[in-house]
Amino acid sequence: MSQQPPPTGQARYAWREIERRDPPKRAAEDRVSDFHEIYSLFDEATIREQASRCVQCASPACVEGCPLNNRIPEWLALAAEGHFLEAAELSRATSNMPEICPRVCPQEKLCEGACVIHSPEEPICIGAIEKFINEYALARGAVPIHQVSPNGKTVAIVGAGPGGLACADELSKLGYTVTVFESQLLPGGLLMYGIPAFKLEKTVVQRRVNILKRQGVQFKAGLTVGRDVNLDTLLKEFDAVFLGIGALKPKLLDVPGAGLKGVYQGLPFLAQKNAPIGLDLPPVAVKGKRVIVLGGGDTAMDCLRTAIRCGAVETLCVYRRDLANMPGSRKEYYNALEEGARFMFLTNPLAIEGNTSGEVTAVRCARMELGEPDASGRRRPRVVPGSEVTLPADLILVAYGFDPVPFPPESDLSRIAVNEWGATKTDANSMTNVAGVFAGGDVVRGPSLVVHAVRDGRRAAAGIHRYLTEMQPARASAQP
Ligand code: SF4
Ligand code: SF4
Numbered sequence: 001m002s003q004q005p006p007p008t009g010q011a012r013y014a015w016r017e018i019e020r021r022d023p024p025k026r027a028a029e030d031r032v033s034d035f036h037e038i039y040s041l042f043d044e045a046t047i048r049e050q051a052s053r054c055v056q057c058a059s060p061a062c063v064e065g066c067p068l069n070n071r072i073p074e075w076l077a078l079a080a081e082g083h084f085l086e087a088a089e090l091s092r093a094t095s096n097m098p099e100i101c102p103r104v105c106p107q108e109k110l111c112e113g114a115c116v117i118h119s120p121e122e123p124i125c126i127g128a129i130e131k132f133i134n135e136y137a138l139a140r141g142a143v144p145i146h147q148v149s150p151n152g153k154t155v156a157i158v159g160a161g162p163g164g165l166a167c168a169d170e171l172s173k174l175g176y177t178v179t180v181f182e183s184q185l186l187p188g189g190l191l192m193y194g195i196p197a198f199k200l201e202k203t204v205v206q207r208r209v210n211i212l213k214r215q216g217v218q219f220k221a222g223l224t225v226g227r228d229v230n231l232d233t234l235l236k237e238f239d240a241v242f243l244g245i246g247a248l249k250p251k252l253l254d255v256p257g258a259g260l261k262g263v264y265q266g267l268p269f270l271a272q273k274n275a276p277i278g279l280d281l282p283p284v285a286v287k288g289k290r291v292i293v294l295g296g297g298d299t300a301m302d303c304l305r306t307a308i309r310c311g312a313v314e315t316l317c318v319y320r321r322d323l324a325n326m327p328g329s330r331k332e333y334y335n336a337l338e339e340g341a342r343f344m345f346l347t348n349p350l351a352i353e354g355n356t357s358g359e360v361t362a363v364r365c366a367r368m369e370l371g372e373p374d375a376s377g378r379r380r381p382r383v384v385p386g387s388e389v390t391l392p393a394d395l396i397l398v399a400y401g402f403d404p405v406p407f408p409p410e411s412d413l414s415r416i417a418v419n420e421w422g423a424t425k426t427d428a429n430s431m432t433n434v435a436g437v438f439a440g441g442d443v444v445r446g447p448s449l450v451v452h453a454v455r456d457g458r459r460a461a462a463g464i465h466r467y468l469t470e471m472q473p474a475r476a477s478a479q480p
Pocket of ligand 2: 054057060072073114115116117124126
């Protein structure tokens with residue numbers, strides 16, 4: 001790390017005098033005509049001003065609220081003084097994709113939600129500042145490529161999503177020779193195929209992958225572990241294996257009519273409309289159609305906004321709880337509203353109705369009310385008797401979330417232990433029941449945030465390093 005300039009004390013820490021500002025956002029009528037990102041960067045003066053609102057808490061709640069425990073007040077102080085490159089350097093110390101996480105994190109639930117400055121004042125705009133300092137450094141070529149002498153050990157990473165990329169980054173910086181296996185043709189996982197480009201441009205993902213390539217990480221795309229190459233082969237060729245294969249088995253719509261023509265899963269729809277290459281998926285045409293999206297998470301918001309950009313004439317989100325209990329990011333909810341999506345809360349489908357050709361014509365729903373909290377702490381919805389409504393629709397997108405994809409029973413991956421929900425079990429070192437095989441991200445925790453996958457990838461890399469430098473040599477020397 002370079003020598004950082006000492007704080008000058010000139011940053012004003014002026015949260016009372018300076019109002020929070022959000023980064024420039026394209027007007028809704030402009031942005032719905034393309035898939036480009038909707039937010040741009042603050043100018044330098046505004047970044048310094050906004051960063052100077054931070055009061056530099058002695059026990060910063062924002063750091064606790066960030067899953068990566070980013071050193072937020074420290075890089076805010078540097079940004080407030082105009083030391084953007086040093087601020088970026090500090091932010092890279094705890095994050096493997098500090099230009100990507102701020103684009104996709106629900107900050108209001110994480111760092112900014114934890115910031116001590118809140119109602120009636122607004123928190124420091126931590127995400128926008130993190131994005132700025134890292135884009136500033138990248139634009140100036142000031143992100144060093146770590147080229148470390150090889151330590152003679154090799155690791156296979158299975159899955160090139162955020163967890164796999166973070167694990168690969170950490171290990172290659174420690175001198176491991178890392179090969180990433182990816183079943184799709186382009187690395188990035190959900191960053192490339194799931195999250196729409198209007199939130200995360202695909203060139204941003206490609207730029208991060210290119211940094212890893214220049215660092216020496218090798219990618220083998222279009223290869224599925226468990227089908228094209230088995231686990232035992234990887235264990236023979238590599239000293240350790242990390243599984244970061246996500247949780248992409250969609251939860252199904254289980255009502256009469258779910259099999260009608262015009263009912264689709266949300267994720268393949270998003271992949272088809274957002275991936276920078278053609279995909280071998282059945283085309284889903286929404287142009288001129290009334291689209292109903294079922295669900296209330298981020299995938300539902302992404303489906304609504306993608307359908308609008310693809311020419312749907314109506315987009316309606318049907319969700320069984322209320323706004324306060326909706327899991328999706330508030331920022332993306334308001335963005336969807338601005339772009340023309342409508343929401344029907346406390347509503348749950350009972351059946352999909354169709355015509356004689358078997359095509360969707362409507363969704364029959366019940367209105368709901370909220371009862372006692374369930375195990376997740378959210379209030380459990382229950383049907384209001386006699387409250388049925390029928391909502392006309394031409395196309396349904398189901399966004400009910402995901403489960404881990406079961407390991408194929410015929411593959412040797414199936415000897416990896418999973419829990420009752422199909423999630424891979426790991427120990428405190430991120431290792432599965434198979435020695436030398438580690439796992440992290442959604443395949444372990446179930447569907448979660450990009451920033452959680454990055455954290456898991458970092459933890460697994462530390463676990464792999466411990467295993468290969470301390471545990472495995474000790475085990476080998478103990479053998480007769
Ligand atoms: Fe906030 Fe996410 Fe950045 Fe952490 S990684 S500081 S939670 S935007
Ligand atoms: Fe600054 Fe808010 Fe973090 Fe305190 S909690 S250090 S005010 S960003």
